[in-house]
Amino acid sequence: MFEVPWSDYSDPLWQGLLHTVEYTVLGFCGAAVLGLVLALMRLSHLRMVRFPSALYTEVFKNIPLLAIIFITYFGLTSVGLKMGALEAGALSLVVFYAAYLSEIFRSALAGVHDGQRESAHALGMSRLGTLTHVIFPQALRLALPGTNTFLVDLLKSTSLLVTISAAELMTQAQLITSDTFRALEVYVVIAAVYFALCYPLSQALLWLERKVRAGAALTPGRRRRLRKARVMLASETTS
Amino acid sequence: MKLTKAGSGPEKPADAVPADPVPATAADPAGRPSTEPPEGPAVVRISGLSKSFDGRLVLDDIDLEIRAGEIVSLLGSSGGGKSTLLRCVNLLERPDRATIELAGEPVFSGDRAVYRDLAELRQRVGMVFQRFHLFPHLTAIENVVLAQMKAAKVSEDQALETAVQLLRRVGVDHRALAFPEQMSGGEQQRVAIARALALRPAVLLFDEPTSALDPESTREVLRVIRGLAEYGMTMAIVTHEVPFAREISDRIAFLDGGRIIEQGTPEEVLDDPQEARTQAFLASYEGSGR
Numbered sequence: 001m002f003e004v005p006w007s008d009y010s011d012p013l014w015q016g017l018l019h020t021v022e023y024t025v026l027g028f029c030g031a032a033v034l035g036l037v038l039a040l041m042r043l044s045h046l047r048m049v050r051f052p053s054a055l056y057t058e059v060f061k062n063i064p065l066l067a068i069i070f071i072t073y074f075g076l077t078s079v080g081l082k083m084g085a086l087e088a089g090a091l092s093l094v095v096f097y098a099a100y101l102s103e104i105f106r107s108a109l110a111g112v113h114d115g116q117r118e119s120a121h122a123l124g125m126s127r128l129g130t131l132t133h134v135i136f137p138q139a140l141r142l143a144l145p146g147t148n149t150f151l152v153d154l155l156k157s158t159s160l161l162v163t164i165s166a167a168e169l170m171t172q173a174q175l176i177t178s179d180t181f182r183a184l185e186v187y188v189v190i191a192a193v194y195f196a197l198c199y200p201l202s203q204a205l206l207w208l209e210r211k212v213r214a215g216a217a218l219t220p221g222r223r224r225r226l227r228k229a230r231v232m233l234a235s236e237t238t239s
Numbered sequence: 240m241k242l243t244k245a246g247s248g249p250e251k252p253a254d255a256v257p258a259d260p261v262p263a264t265a266a267d268p269a270g271r272p273s274t275e276p277p278e279g280p281a282v283v284r285i286s287g288l289s290k291s292f293d294g295r296l297v298l299d300d301i302d303l304e305i306r307a308g309e310i311v312s313l314l315g316s317s318g319g320g321k322s323t324l325l326r327c328v329n330l331l332e333r334p335d336r337a338t339i340e341l342a343g344e345p346v347f348s349g350d351r352a353v354y355r356d357l358a359e360l361r362q363r364v365g366m367v368f369q370r371f372h373l374f375p376h377l378t379a380i381e382n383v384v385l386a387q388m389k390a391a392k393v394s395e396d397q398a399l400e401t402a403v404q405l406l407r408r409v410g411v412d413h414r415a416l417a418f419p420e421q422m423s424g425g426e427q428q429r430v431a432i433a434r435a436l437a438l439r440p441a442v443l444l445f446d447e448p449t450s451a452l453d454p455e456s457t458r459e460v461l462r463v464i465r466g467l468a469e470y471g472m473t474m475a476i477v478t479h480e481v482p483f484a485r486e487i488s489d490r491i492a493f494l495d496g497g498r499i500i501e502q503g504t505p506e507e508v509l510d511d512p513q514e515a516r517t518q519a520f521l522a523s524y525e526g527s528g529r
Binding site for chain 1: 329331358359360361362364365366368370372373374375376377378380381384385386389390391395396399400402403412415416418431434435438
């Protein structure tokens with residue numbers, strides 16, 4: 001049944017895998033940062049700050065990713081903006097997924113009860129301190145499930161970059177197919193590789209979600225603080 | 240309105256406000272706070288405070304002074320502006336117009352805040368909310384530690400030590416590593432009190448601290464507030480617990496329609512109310528001792 005000499009293709013496959021991971025990391029990190037900025041803009045009380053963010057989100061949520069990829073890679077060339085496949089591919093993923101992530105972040109931030117901000121302010125915490133130590137950690141809990149879904153979705157969507165020969169897994173698959181004419185075998189194997197990437201990733205994210213929801217100390221600082229607290233509480237009760 | 244209160248009892252020293260309001264134990268064996276009106280300096284001085292929401296006047300030219308060591312209860316029917324008044328003290332609500340001084344320093348004048356550092360100011364005014372508002376992502380002890388470290392820049396060890404002491408003082412040290420959702424309402428509110436005390440505020444504001452609690456939890460929380468009173472903590476309490484207000488307060492101010500229509504000692508206001516609105520309000524509270 002397997003007639004493709006896979007050992008001959010281990011190198012391109014490995015390259016494809018690395019590129020897929022590269023696009024995923026670049027795309028997700030960029031989208032998360034841009035999405036957070038958009039979400040914060042959306043929560044501003046200034047209309048002129050809110051509006052561009054809302055406009056952006058609505059525009060990019062309502063056009064297909066493939067159209068964005070073609071516009072950045074093929075379209076922008078005609079106005080003198082020439083990008084390589086890596087830049088164009090990563091940028092497309094960023095602008096597209098930022099729109100979705102901004103919606104998730106916005107609802108997560110808005111989902112943190114207003115009393116939290118008030119009580120932090122009443123305790124004399126600064127606006128920035130309130131945001132970083134009170135609002136963000138709670139918004140993270142709310143945002144994780146949706147964010148995780150989109151991270152896995154983004155990884156799978158990197159396969160659309162085959163259309164601009166981005167050298168990721170799907171592009172390699174296409175090359176191997178044209179070499180061997182064994183489309184079924186090649187694409188089934190490639191699908192299995194995607195599954196092998198996505199399934200552990202989503203399981204790991206679920207695990208993280210549960211940890212965060214349970215309030216587990218994920219930073220070294222918090223772990224140390226809780227360790228000290230345990231020691232203090234134990235010693236003071238015996239004294 | 241004079242603040243004279245009949246009765247005897249141990250004289251509260253003039254310097255009743257402790258330099259350090261965070262002792263390991265509240266040791267005063269006296270059953271209730273001194274019945275002498277505190278003579279300390281004004282910790283909170285508000286004059287001419289007005290506040291409206293969407294054109295509706297909720298506070299109308301309020302004057303209120305809270306002296307060091309004094310316990311003032313704000314009574315009145317819902318919507319009378321009690322909570323809003325409390326929230327104006329630490330500028331969680333911004334008055335339309337007021338003069339506010341905290342510990343002798345002007346913080347609000349005319350229609351704007353004049354104190355340069357609002358965050359620093361708020362550390363001196365502790366606040367306890369009706370719905371606790373503990374940080375749900377942190378354990379009880381971390382709730383008490385957070386603002387100490389991030390706002391008051393206390394070292395981690397010092398902050399933890401203070402937190403342990405305070406949690407013990409309010410009787411929830413055995414729950415120090417629990418998350419808010421794992422605690423009863425009474426436990427949460429006591430952690431919230433410890434959290435506010437941790438910043439060593441000059442005055443503690445309670446916004447209906449027992450309204451969201453069952454009777455058992457209410458008793459726990461009132462016991463803690465009573466302990467603070469014995470210690471000489473300056474407090475302003477918005478409450479519906481009329482008997483408690485009578486027991487603990489040096490002074491009761493009755494708010495109605497955005498104005499303080501009557502104030503004085505608990506005996507004056509609760510036993511011999513002069514205003515019809517006050518009488519009607521008290522009549523609706525069974526067991527208020529009228």
